[in-house]
Amino acid sequence: MTSQPVIDAFFDPATFTITYLVSDPASGRAAIVDPVLDYDHRSGKATTASADGVLAKAADRGVQVDWILETHAHADHLTAAPHLKVKTGASVAIGEHIREVQKIFGKVFNATDVSGDGREFDRLLRDGERLALGTLEIEVMHLPGHTPADVAYRIADAVFVGDTIFMPDYGTARADFPGGDAAQLYRSIRRLLALPPATRLFMCHDYKAPGRDSYAWQTTVAEQRARNVHVHDGVDEAAFVAMRQKRDATLAAPVLLLPSVQVNIRAGHLPPADANGVSYLRIPVRLAA
DSSP, X not given: OOOOOEEEEEEETTTTXXXXXXXXXTTTEEEEEXXXXXXXXXXXXXXXXXXXXXXXXXXXXXXXXXXXXXXXXXXXXXXXXXXXXXXXXXEEEEETTHHHHHHHHHHHTTOTTOOSSOTTSSEEEOTTOEEEETTEEEEEEEOOSSSTTOEXXXXXXXXXXXXXXXXXXXXXOOOOSTTOOHHHXXXXXXXXXXXXXXXXXXXXXXXXXXXXXXXXXXXXXXXXHHHOTTTOTTXXXXXXXXXXHHHHTTOOOOTTHHHHHHHHTTTTOOOOOOTTSOOOOOOOOOOOO
C-alpha cells in the first residue's frame, strides 16, 4: 500500500497564500510548495520569518527538504525559494513553460539579465514528469490558463493545485494576465476534476468567500465538481469563458504584481545590484493620453 504524505499548511494572512511542507514519513524526505518571502511594499524591506517557520516545522518533524516546488511565477507574493535553498540544499523546480513567462515579463521590465530559458531554476518540469520524494512520487501536471506555466503537483491522493482553482465557494483563478487564457483554464480545470472523486485538493490561496467565517484550503475533486461556483459539473467551456472574461474585466491588479513577477521569474532572486550595491525593482510607467 502506498504511504500517504504528511502535510503541514502555513497560511500567510498578508498575501492569503498557503505554503505547504509535504513529508514522506517512511523516508524522512520532504518538499516545500510555494514558499512566501515576507515583503513590506511600503518600505521595500523583506524578511524570512515565514520561511523560517516552515524550516522549524521540518526540523521538528526530522525531515530533510529535497525540493522547493513553485506552481508558477506568482503575481501576489515574492518567493522565499533562494533562502530555503541556502538553508536546505534543496533544488528549486517549476514548470518548463516558465520560459514563456520570462520572455513576456522580461520585456515588460526590460530585464536584460533574465535568461528566457529558465536557467535561473534548478529544474524545469514537463507535464507527466515524476520526481522522487523518498518512497513517494511527485507527478507534474501542466495546467495552463492562469499563466502559461502553471503546474500542479500530485503526491499520492493529494494535489497542490496552485492558482488554477480555489475553494468551491470562491471559484477559479483569473485568466487576464499576459499569456493567460480562459479557455485553456477551463480545460485545465476539467483535467484536474477528472481525477478520482476522493482526491484531496490543496489550494495556493484562500480569500474567504462572503458568508464564510474562516479561511480554508483543502477540498476534494467531488466537492469541486458538485459545488464550485464557477465550474461545477454542467458548466460548459463557452459559459465559463464568458463568465471569466466578464469577471476579470472588473478586477484590479494584485497589489504586489510588479515586485512579485520580476523577482519570481528570477527564481526569487532580486535584480542585479546597481553600482551602489543596492537592488532596485522597476515599475513601468506610461502617461495616459
